[in-house]
Amino acid sequence: MAVDLPPNVHVSKHPCLLAKLSQLRSGTTSAKEVKGLIHEISLIVGCEALANAVVAVPGPTDNTPLGFPYETTQITPETISLVPILRSGLGMVESLQTLLPTPVPVHHLGLYREPTTLHPVEYYNNLPNHVASASAEAPSSLAIVLDPVIATGGTCAAAIQTLREWGARRIMVLGVLGAAPGVARAAAEWPEGVEIWLAGVDEELTDRGMLKPGLGDVGDRLFLTIGK
Template sequence: MKSNIHLIDDVGASIILSKLRKQALNPSMVRHYVSEMTAALTRHVLQRPEEGERIAVIIILRSGLAMADQFMDAFENTDDTVAYHLGLFREKESLRPIEYYNKLPAKDPEIRRAYVLDPVVATGGTATAAIDILKDWGVDHITFFSLLGSKQGLDRVADVWPEGTDIFVGAIDNVLDEEGYVQPGLGDIGDRLYGTNRAR
């Protein structure tokens, strides 16, 4: 495993993940378990900000929204944090990331570190695009936080900016199928979170 990939060993999170893998869950329960797993793993991911440091939390739309509240609530009341959103999705045929929303302002010089929230790293395309965007924005360090990733996708992400990025992940699955989904994985987590995978 690459040196900047950190596999979190947390028994509680592993139990939640086994529940989250069940494809029959309704969207409310998927959101519940994503929130619970985020809470269990966040304590392994967060580092206390330095004095005078402002922390940027980057939420990858749309699935990162399900991690945001639990993650943001883990900061202390005195911590200076700001949340921004990046809209990135994977095009179905090419599997390439498409950026559709980016409202990052001119970077505050007090923001040196960014946390990126995205529940699943599959091919790694979305994650690498987010890292490139934030590196160009001017942060010194990125902590990428996912609940689950494929080995192939995580290795790809780890190579984008190895000296400036740490990746924290709750579990790693070794197989990526032809459609770019992690196996056994969690399915299309964005669709599962919001019920958009169901036939109308």
């Protein structure tokens, strides 16, 4: 499917990823399978995104089990944080923690779409120092937003705005699927500071702001709250 997207949006062409995305779309896929597929898709998207976002640099000398010295490898930037959007972003955290060579902070943002207007509403924010006097901790050089689905783009744009105000120097958004208009809206929030990486893009939204054909509500599928 040819979709015209901004230059700071990257859609994977990995064949295994496309097959897994097809499996995730199915309404017969169980919650356990959904969790596994979100994890596996996030691993592939995250691997592609991090290859462009971080750089390998020499570290201190260490020794192998046989006693031979070797120069270790580290990554830069050093200050990276994961920012899952509650709830569904939680399903992507473990995959990025697996990819990154050292533990990084996880800062949660709670955002939901108001059902009538579809506008984002923030209900939780645990970014350190998001209030000026709250903490002396510096913002991250690279904040990685984890949000499986970008629909209207309002929630993603609000998260980008929040992280930019917090002081993040760069923002990388990792998702599974996006709607073309919503992805373009999010990408335009801060074009010079944001890169968006996705497994796939749909062209349409329903009148309820859901992707078509989409994945359904990923949070409901992950946490078995469909029909709440």
